[in-house]
Amino acid sequence: MFHEIVIEAAEDADDVNPEALLASFERLVSGAIAEAGPDQIVEEAGVESAAVGAAAAGDVAALRLEDAAAIATVPTDRDADAVVAELRDHLLMGMATAVLDVDTIAAAIDADLTGQEVQQTLEGRAAMTLGQLAAIAAVIEQRKP
Structure with a gap:
């Protein structure tokens, strides 16, 4: 789901940017909410109704990855934990291909994270927002060749 969005963005554009990725993540999450309905999402995904309401309104930047995966998988037969694991694997493999370390990533992004915090989010030891x-x-x- 999320890693497929990243792959498609990389194939379709010469320059993948955070804004375009975030907009694609927003369409995925809000589309799932529209398809299943907010009440079913809250019940099945276990995500707070305030977060579901914000996501339905297009405010997904602060939504935790695990919550976004739980929301996005409600209308599908996919497992949210597997979706998150696939994404983490994709990111780590991409880092290896691009020969990137967490400090380089931390320096290149506007999200106020240290290299250690980037590593923790990639490994799932700290929450990552969309x-x-x-x-x-x-x-x-x-940075991929």
Whole structure:
């Protein structure tokens, strides 16, 4: 889901940027809410109704990746944890391909994160928002050969 958006963006554009990725993430999440309905999303995804309402209104930058995955998978037969794991694998493989370290990523993004915090978000030891994901993914895709 999310990693497919990143892959498609990289294939379709010469320059992958965080704003375009975040807009694509927003369409995925708000589309799932529109399809299943906010009440079903809250019930099945276990995400607070305020977060679902904000996401439905297009405010997804501060939405945690795990919550976004839980929302996006409600109308599908996919597992939210598997979606998050696939995304993390994609990001880490992209870092290896681009020969990037977490300090370089931290220096290249506007999300006030240190290299250690970037590493923690990539490994799932700290929460990552969709805004942070868009920024990190864009740097990785821009640096790939």
